[in-house]
Amino acid sequence: MNYYGSRAYATVSIDAIRDNFYLLKNEFKxxxxxxxxxxxxxxxGIEACVDALDAQTDWYAVANFEEAKKIRNCQSSKPILVLGxxxxxxxxxxxxxxxxxxxxxxxxxxxxxxxCMENGIQIDCHLALDTGFHRIGFRxxxxxxxxKDVDELYRLPGLQISGVYxxxxxxxxxxxxxxEFTNLQFERYKAACEYIENTIGPINLKHCCNSRAAVDCPExxxxxxxxxxxxFGLGPDDYIKKIGLIxxxxxxxxxxxxxxxxxxDSVGYSRAFIAEKKMKVGIISCGFGDGYFRSLFRCExxxxxxxxxxxxxxxxxxxxxxxxxxxxxxxxxxxxxxxLIGKEGSAEVxxxxxxxxxxGTAIEVTSQITSRVHRVHI
Ligand SMILES: *Cc1c(COP(=O)(O)O)cnc(C)c1O
Numbered sequence: 001m002n003y004y005g006s007r008a009y010a011t012v013s014i015d016a017i018r019d020n021f022y023l024l025k026n027e028f029k030x031x032x033x034x035x036x037x038x039x040x041x042x043x044x045g046i047e048a049c050v051d052a053l054d055a056q057t058d059w060y061a062v063a064n065f066e067e068a069k070k071i072r073n074c075q076s077s078k079p080i081l082v083l084g085x086x087x088x089x090x091x092x093x094x095x096x097x098x099x100x101x102x103x104x105x106x107x108x109x110x111x112x113x114x115x116c117m118e119n120g121i122q123i124d125c126h127l128a129l130d131t132g133f134h135r136i137g138f139r140x141x142x143x144x145x146x147x148k149d150v151d152e153l154y155r156l157p158g159l160q161i162s163g164v165y166x167x168x169x170x171x172x173x174x175x176x177x178x179x180e181f182t183n184l185q186f187e188r189y190k191a192a193c194e195y196i197e198n199t200i201g202p203i204n205l206k207h208c209c210n211s212r213a214a215v216d217c218p219e220x221x222x223x224x225x226x227x228x229x230x231x232f233g234l235g236p237d238d239y240i241k242k243i244g245l246i247x248x249x250x251x252x253x254x255x256x257x258x259x260x261x262x263x264x265d266s267v268g269y270s271r272a273f274i275a276e277k278k279m280k281v282g283i284i285s286c287g288f289g290d291g292y293f294r295s296l297f298r299c300e301x302x303x304x305x306x307x308x309x310x311x312x313x314x315x316x317x318x319x320x321x322x323x324x325x326x327x328x329x330x331x332x333x334x335x336x337x338x339x340l341i342g343k344e345g346s347a348e349v350x351x352x353x354x355x356x357x358x359x360g361t362a363i364e365v366t367s368q369i370t371s372r373v374h375r376v377h378i
Contacts, residue, residue, distance in 0.1 A: 007285035007320070008253035009374040011342075012044045016248040017052035020231050023244055025056075030214055031221050034059035034207065036228035038067060038083065043366035044232055044249055045375040050074040053231070061226055065090045068099040081126055081163070084136060088115045091123055100124040100162070104136040106149050109156060116158030126163035126205070127153070129192055131185040133169045140166070140192040147195055154200050163205035164193055165226075172212030182213070186220055211235070215243065234362040237352045247351065249366055250342030251373070253286035255306070255335050258326060267323050268315030272297070280326040281314060282306060284338055289319040291369040292340065293358045297322075303354070306330055306338045308345030341365075 024030060035057040041049040046062075050071055053060075060080045062068050065087070068080045079100060085108050086094045086101040094101060095116075103109045103125050116123055130137035138153070140146045154161070166189045170178035189208055196203060206222040211230035213220055229235055233247035240247070259281045267273040267281060284304065288294040294317045296303060302310035304324045311330070314323045326332050341351050351362040358365070 006254070006374045007372075008251070008290050008340075009376050010043075010369055011250045011252065011376045011378050012048040013246070013248045013378050014048060014052040016233060016246040017044070017049065017231055018056075020233055020245050020248070021053060021056060021227075024211075024214070024227060024230055027243070028215050028218065030225050030227075032058040032205070032207075032224035034061050034081065034224050034226045035231060036061045036083075036210075036226050037071075037231075038063035038228070039367045040067070042229060042232050042234070042363050043369045045377075046070045047074055048375060048377050049231075050076050051377065054078060059224065065094060065099065068094070069097065072097050072099070083128075085112075086123075088112065091115055092119055092121055095121045095123045098124070100126055102126055102128045102136065102165075103138070103153070103159070103161070104128050106138065106153060109153050109159065113156035113158045122158055122160050124160045124162055126165055127161055129164060129166040129189055131166045131188040131192075132181065133167050133185075135167070137166065140188050143188075143191050143195065146192055150192075150196060151199075154196075162203075163207065163224075164196065164203050165205075165207045168208065168210065168213055171210055172216050182217070229363050232363075232366065234351060234366065237350050247342075249351070251340040251369065252337045252342070253284050253290075253340055255282050255332070255338050256285050256321075257283040258332055259283065266315070268318065270316060273315035273323075280328070280332070282311070282324045282326045282332065282338070284322050284324060285320065286340065286373075287318045287320045287322055289370065290373050292317060292322065293354070293365070293368075295358055296354065299357050301353075301357075303349055304338055304340060305342075305344045305347045305349060307332060307335050308347050310347050310349070 035053045037049040054076050060071055061083050068082050081100045085104050128137035129140045131140050138149050168182050205224050207224040209220050209225040211227050214225035233245040261275050263277050265275050286292055297313050297317045302312045304311050307330050309330050311324045314325050351365050355362045355365050
């Protein structure tokens with residue numbers, strides 16, 4: 001497909017994702033690897049992720065049953081963990097497709113167990129522990145309460161509990177109080193696992209590290225680590241550069257026209273931009289309907305790369321289009337495509353730069369690129 005024909009597209013480098021995987025695995029001596037590709041692979045596309053990772057990943061993790069099925073539809077036979085509950089009505093299919101489910105609470109575990117017994121199935125589960133994040137999972141802060149819940153849990157038939165995991169709230173933070181909290185979470189997690197191993201039996205898979213914890217805290221590795229954003233080369237720019245990860249995604253859009261306007265002419269909704277002089281305006285077919293944050297029209301920095309030069313957005317960003325200033329010195333004659341995220345010559349706009357302006361994170365930016373932006377695997 002000639003993707004210059006599409007309004008806007010994102011290139012996703014399969015090699016970058018694969019290289020990031022190997023770099024992390026080898027450089028940081030990681031144990032089993034669970035590739036976290038929820039939210040459509042953080043916006044990169046589940047197919048691209050499976051293409052890049054299937055040969056080497058040990059596990060996948062996603063957020064729901066539909067995403068897990070998408071991985072199976074890519075012909076992958078690797079184990080998949082849903083980092084949440086699977087609705088009862090999907091659990092038969094999940095069991096047939098060897099999709100593992102998270103036990104997020106005792107009431108859910110009971111309901112799932114009853115459903116499995118009624119339907120004569122067994123389902124593989126990982127027990128999620130809440131060690132202080134206060135999101136999903138069995139509460140493990142108070143070990144005595146936890147013991148009661150766990151005793152009840154392990155008596156339930158139909159559930160095959162093969163893993164136990166938790167999630168850190170502040171992994172990788174250099175702030176002393178955060179590091180102490182991460183250590184506390186790990187201590188609670190260890191105490192909970194010890195109780196299970198002493199009273200019930202060995203746990204096959206213990207895992208608690210996300211990307212940042214896997215790199216910064218080797219003492220927490222255990223059996224497996226769950227790597228998400230680092231696979232895509234996303235994270236704080238200096239940190240990503242330091243460890244040598246490569247951003248996998250570039251976002252491009254078509255320059256559909258260039259118009260000359262006069263002093264006093266306006267551009268876009270609410271006439272938010274009024275020209276002070278005669279100038280050239282580039283019309284770009286990408287807007288907030290494609291996931292480009294509308295608030296970026298207020299950014300004072302030039303954000304759109306046209307022929308290797310960063311240019312200013314003019315006026316408000318529309319749903320399907322945005323307009324940019326094309327300075328006289330830019331040769332725009334043969335420009336078909338501009339860059340919203342990525343590199344062109346010596347100019348670069350990183351995902352983080354955009355994230356910082358909108359007060360978010362890099363993965364928020366990539367995962368909000370909408371489905372009408374064609375993902376091109378390169
Ligand atoms: C999203 C997620 C991860 C991956 O985190 P990254 O910081 O992107 O590596 C790991 N574990 C759980 C439970 C998650 O929800």
